[in-house]
Ligand SMILES: Nc1ncnc2c1ncn2[C@@H]1O[C@H](COP(=O)(O)OP(=O)(O)OP(=O)(O)O)[C@@H](O)[C@H]1O
């Protein structure tokens with residue numbers, strides 16, 4: 033079954049076309065990396081899934097159901113969303129931020145507390161030190177990690193992540209990439225992961241979707257893309273792929 | 286000066302008390318009404334222009350003229366004064382409350398929406414705490430303006446510190462005028478400081494990490 037299906041989805045803002053007729057399916061339990069240059073429409077794609085943005089035309093199916101006819105709150109409760117900027121709630125502590133979705137879902141206090149601790153540790157943030165801190169007492173990277181924990185707290189069936197590792201140093205970034213991969217393998221959560229870093233896209237994605245100015249230039253496994261780049265844009269991109277990532281892409285996953 | 290104080294302190298206290306009572310009554314009506322109006326406008330955006338325009342027009346009516354217009358309808362006395370002061374206060378309160386709600390970082394609103402908050406849940410848990418400092422700032426302005434205009438309301442028989450000031454002017458008594466001024470300024474400063482403290486408190490609550 034597909035967790036998400038885009039069917040000829042278009043989105044225009046006034047006269048500008050951000051997404052120009054994209055069809056692609058994200059299989060349940062897969063991790064799809066959505067990559068493309070700045071302004072290519074990646075964030076717009078994510079926001080159409082949780083209906084923060086309505087497509088101009090086309091359909092988006094969530095586990096086979098047309099999202100347009102779903103109850104928007106019920107839909108959003110099943111989707112975790114990590115914003116490009118952390119966008120934490122400034123009046124709540126890190127723990128408070130992470131508890132928001134469990135609270136909305138009506139979890140009991142003990143379960144929420146446990147989950148908060150577990151997620152903070154998972155993000156490499158010592159719960160004793162960070163749980164009580166307010167967003168403005170956290171560094172950019174720490175905020176971003178709390179944002180990721182917040183999105184995962186309710187154990188959503190789909191996780192939308194918009195450049196979640198953008199503000200992190202290479203070491204933390206690489207560690208969190210590994211952690212996300214192992215969380216993904218363990219939990220079976222479907223992840224749609226936006227990045228503009230080709231190495232990250234090829235490292236993380238079971239499949240990689242390359243966007244170019246609102247169009248899907250290619251969609252396939254890293255191996256398919258490396259072995260058979262579809263057009264000049266993808267070929268040009270591959271020039272920037274590191275040797276290790278290239279080698280890894282060649283091996284079957 | 287002191288002789289007057291010793292002789293009339295009871296009268297002065299009563300005048301100040303009625304003044305405070307009038308302002309409290311005004312806020313008692315103005316705050317809930319403005320909160321309801323602001324929420325309505327915030328949810329139904331098309332109401333913004335008509336509501337703000339009406340409040341602006343009311344606010345531009347000079348106080349004495351406003352008292353005069355209402356007197357045939359609601360009579361002389363505190364009732365008319367309170368109605369006028371509520372109308373003026375709504376302008377400050379609604380404008381500030383809306384500015385507070387609209388001033389929240391759109392990304393924070395987006396994050397809250399994406400989590401699946403209901404409209405009411407989002408308002409109570411996210412928007413209200415973040416807009417609270419602006420609401421208090423509006424209340425402060427409304428109080429300040431009301432304290433001043435309430436003095437003029439003596440012209441239609443609403444007792445307060447205005448009573449002392451008007452008597453002073455009629456009798457050309459500098460002592461009375463001076464005491465009236467001292468009373469009203471003290472009240473203004475006290476309320477202003479109180480509200481400023483409340484504003485700081487809620488600003489801290491809206492972003493405790495910053496302070
Ligand atoms: N609310 C909006 N109103 C008008 N134009 C918009 C709006 N949101 C996005 N756009 C435009 O749509 C296009 C795609 O934007 P989008 O945010 O999806 O890009 P992106 O791929 O996420 O870019 P980045 O990597 O910089 O985040 C851009 O040209 C952008 O200017």
Ligand SMILES: [Mg+2]
Pocket residue numbers: 074075076116194
């Ligand atoms: Mg983006």
